[in-house]
Amino acid sequence: MMAGNETECYSTQLIDGDGTFNGDGLDRFIKQVKLGECGLSYAVVAIMGPQHSGKSTLINHLFDTNFKEMDTMAQRSQTTKGIWIARCVGIEPCTVVMDLEGTDGRERGEDDTVFEKQSALFALVVADKVIINMWCQDIGREHAANKPLLRAVFSVMLRLFRVDKKTLMFVIRDKSLTPFEHLKNDLSEGIEKIWNSVSKPEAHKDTRLKDLFNVEVVALSNFEHQKDIFKEEVASLKQKFFQSIAPAGDRREVVPASGFSISAQQIWKLIKENKDLDLPSLRVMVATLRCDAIVTEKYSTFIANKAWLDLQEAVETNLVEDFGEKVSLMISNCLSGYDHEFSYDHEATYFEASVTSEKRKQLEENLLQLVQPAYQSTLKRIQAMLFENFKDEFSIALNGGQGFAVNACDYTNKFTRLFAERCERAVVEHANWDLDKIKEKFSRDLNSHITEVQLVELSKVHESNLKEALHGPVKSLLEMGSDHTWPAIRELLQHETETAVSEFSSALLTFEIDEQKKEDMISKLKDHARGLVKETAREEAGNALHHMKERFTSKFNYDDDYNPRVWVKEKKIRDIAKNARSFSLKFLSVLAAIRLDDTTDTIWDTLVYTLLERTENVTISQDLLSSRTWKGVSATQTLIAPLHCNSLWSQFQKETQYAIDQATNELLAAKKRKKELLLLAMNVALISTHAVRGVGAVVANLL
Template sequence: MVRLFSPRKTTLLFVIRDKTKTPLPHLESILKEDIQKIWNAVHKPDTLKDTPLSEFFNVEIFALSSYEEKEKKFKEEVAQLRQRFFRSISPGGIAGDRRGVIPASGFSFSAQQIWKTIKENKDLNLPAHKVMVATVRCEEIAKEKFNHLTTDERWLALDEAVKKGPVLGFGKTLSSIIESYFKEYDTETAFFDDEVKKAKRKQLVSRVLEFVYPSYVILLGHLRSKACVDFKKRLEQSMNDGEGFASAVRKCTKTCMLEFDQGSADAAVQLANWDPLKFREKLRHDIDMHASSVQNEKLSGMIASYEKRLAEALTSPVRSLLEASGKDTWASIRKILQHETETTISKFLVDIASFDLDQEKVESMVLNLRNHARNVVENRAREEAGKALMHMKDRFSTVFYHDNDSMPRAWTGEEDIRTITKDARAASLRVLSVLAAKRLDEKPDKIENILTSSLMNDVVSSSSSKDKSSGPSSDPLVSSKWEEVTVKDTLITPVQCKSLWRQFKAETEYMVTQAITAQEAYKRGNNWLPPPWAILAMFILGFNEIMLLLRNPLYLVVIFVVYLLSKALWIQMDVGRAFQSGTLAGLLSISSQLLPSVINLLKRLAEQAHRHTISQASRSSPPSANSRSFRSQILYSNHTNTILEPSAVTNVESSVSSNVESSSDSEIEYSSPSAGQAD
């Protein structure tokens, strides 16, 4: 009959004497087969019918050597067998299964639970109460060790140090601290159920590791931050030393990752299976992000610098060419654009070689530089097209007011103003045709021909009204786009060109009018004779006066003397130069000099007459002395301080002397009749 209330197994020990050469395992198998047959023949309850023998019995076989043949060995084997009986309740003893054994500290609780179980179910086998006791006590011990760990001064100091920064030897120090508490737990739970104490130990280890894990995370965070900061400093230093960007990034990344790996290995705890891979990947991500940020910053600055160079290299030449607007303007612009772009791109490729960029990205940046250079030219062309009217007026003014040698024109009356105006307008129209569209793709167009045929032909403007009334307009400028020119490349539409040309002609008309007026004024200023009709009228109306002069020659002499005096005064006062400053200024100047000049001239004539009388009295003196004296007196005027021209002085001398002689002769002839009558 099988007992239902058994705390332990029964050990069946079979001792074999005088062991022979037959192997012991062979003997054990034979004996166990016989014992199993006996167990199968035993009557058992239905619930335990298939229960194996090992559930209730421990079958052991022990063989002793022959005492007569091997006495010494026999005694040793007997001593070993005796010890098993002496320590029957110890592990390995005859009663060493210990399924019902509990420590003395848990006896009181175990007894209470046994009695409680007996009262509830008398037929229940009670081997599980030791598990319950072990569970309670192991939990209490584990909780006690965990509480001691949380207040341990070594742990608190280590945790505080980790919060401030990286701690060298963190893993080894922490492992020694928690390992000491695990050993204490193992010592205090040595006599409790193995499975229970192992389970509770596992829970304790998990709880302790969970408790210290935040410090481990903080430490790895410090290591990651330190590695990231070191990477930034080393990368900057390497670039300052002239090392290439890509090689500097690789070297600094390798160094920082190695330092982090060493730090994470030093922080590893023996019992914990913590993987720092997540922190390592985050560090690598931070390094890559910083390297990418620095690379983008460097490339952005480099691209901005080269774009600025392109803008500076293209802006002034393109502006000058567009302002000049010659026949080969756009060909020159294309040549400059290609040269500056290729030069800049070649330097740019040399500078970015150290970044080890993929070919696709390099091609993209080069394309952006080309587009930027083209945009600079297009923006400059669009800006100059907005000032097309001003450029046309400047070109018209330059051509109209300067000759082929770039010398200012003087409207003397010999210039063909119509031809000059036509040439100036043609030059202005060429400016308009150059600014009407962008020609960076070398596509032919007919803009200049259309503008020339439409705007330079005067018939178009006059016949436009007739075209509107007769039918659809055939004017090529009545359109919003040019033939063979895309809308993108159009700067000034045909309609806008027509409007600009009308405004241009209206604003430059005054220049032509002013030139014509200046030319006519010059002609009038250089023509002192009155018109022929005025001369004829004077001759007819003054016929009686002319006949009077012919009948009395003395009047002619008086008029001639007055003419000579007036001529002398004209030359002395320089009337022509006085009126160059204006009519009012000339009148004021003449009025202030007229009376002093007349008095001075009469005084000189009187002195000359006196010297002439003396010269006749003394023929011995050379005549040249008197003429030189008279000339020196005429050249200098005390009142007006005006110097006469030598030719004028000579004319005055000759005319005055001849007049004096003729007047004296006439007086003599005129007085002779009276003298005769007196006689």
């Protein structure tokens, strides 16, 4: 089919290869192209010619239609069957083109020229202009140039119809080096000879060819070897069809467009009747009527049959294992149960064999059409059941020792085989329904599930890698509790996410999935990375009091060189305690909210103002910490609400006060011990002085 504009040309089969007129199709066509609104201002063009002479190719290029063209690379066979009709795109007034089945086709045989003559006659009567397509080398040849066909058509047309003057346009294809004028003269002389040889009725004894026909001759270059030139010539030829009809007053024999359908059907009917077609004999007619009645009766009986109704109901809710066998038996009984007086064959056996056979086939097709939805439902249930079984068994197998690829191959083969076996059991023997599509769909479903499992596993691997890359480092950064914590976390998150996305994207290239799914999976991985950070932050926020006390202890009990502190002054204890609490408060402010977006907040300032410095207006300070969210921070980003911070701080102060008191007590105890030691030293010194004096007296007495 040539790439014509279907929405404008509306190509429709007017008469099929068996001579059946498509009245409903023609009515739809007329409505689509609004032909009925044209009055007398419309034209009909027909094209005829030998089979494979390029008729369809010519009019597709000439009128932007989409008639089926012959594939030159394939076996040469009949392309156009019957007569097709289409609107010529871009031609004014509204012009309709008819593409006739090629003549001399081997499909109809050498002697079967009835349809050729009928269709050619139909074209000459209905059309304003008839294009006769012919090869250049066929000029002068009797049969290839359609001369016998024209002779027969001229003869019959003169006896049957009054017609307007027509235009016969002979299009010579693949023109040779022979001058065009020579070709034109030879062809025109041949047409005149055909006209003169035709037996004419009395009314047309003196009628000349030019009285009824305008003969035009056009030559075109080879389509395949001189395509550009061919297209230029066709474009020039196309101009002949613009405003090609005479004024309405000279078209007295033209049927108004609204009656075109009825006229065309009646003309075709007259043509067929005049050619002694095989009309049904009385016996055939009776057989037709009676067999139609039998078909209707048997079909109604089948529909009302309880066995069928029960089976139909069962199929709607359950899988009927022997569906094919049961339905096949029902249809066989209806058609050919010779021992059953209600079968079709029993009641139609004495009628015309050709009719009974045709009507039997019609009944069989009707029954198959009736049972097909139940058949399709059965196949879908088989498909759904085995697909669920496949998913379960495949999932269990993945936990075994064999690898993913081995399991995928083994279970795909197993369930594909099972599905084919179950489908075959559901087949109705009278039908020739193709199972390939549903088998292909089942196979695609299995492969899609395997792919989905692979994608899930792949996602899990990259999510696990992200967790390993983020959880520990983020935890460590949060425990630092400094102004650089969240910037460092953001930088880490960005780096690890970009790395993971790059690796994940490369891995996804091996899967046949659409871009949207890839984007969704990558987006999910990014969200997972952010989620990991948030989850870690929430875990740490849950242990905020513990971490605050640890930070306080490390800062209060040890100096900058991590040596245990020696307390010497009470003021220094208070200063160090305040510094240690400020250090812990910084950690609380870091953990109070998630800061994955580079924004600023006032959490630290608020905490210092309300908790560490404790302004004189305590009421204002408490009001600032009575909310459940921080100013400028959404509830979803809040880890520790202001109200909770206030509570935590109170608890923290209580539990760290002991260390401060202990340090103070140690300082006082140290001072007391120092004083006691000083007194002891002074007493010792006094005793020592008295002792020296006593020894001196003894020595003096001895002397």
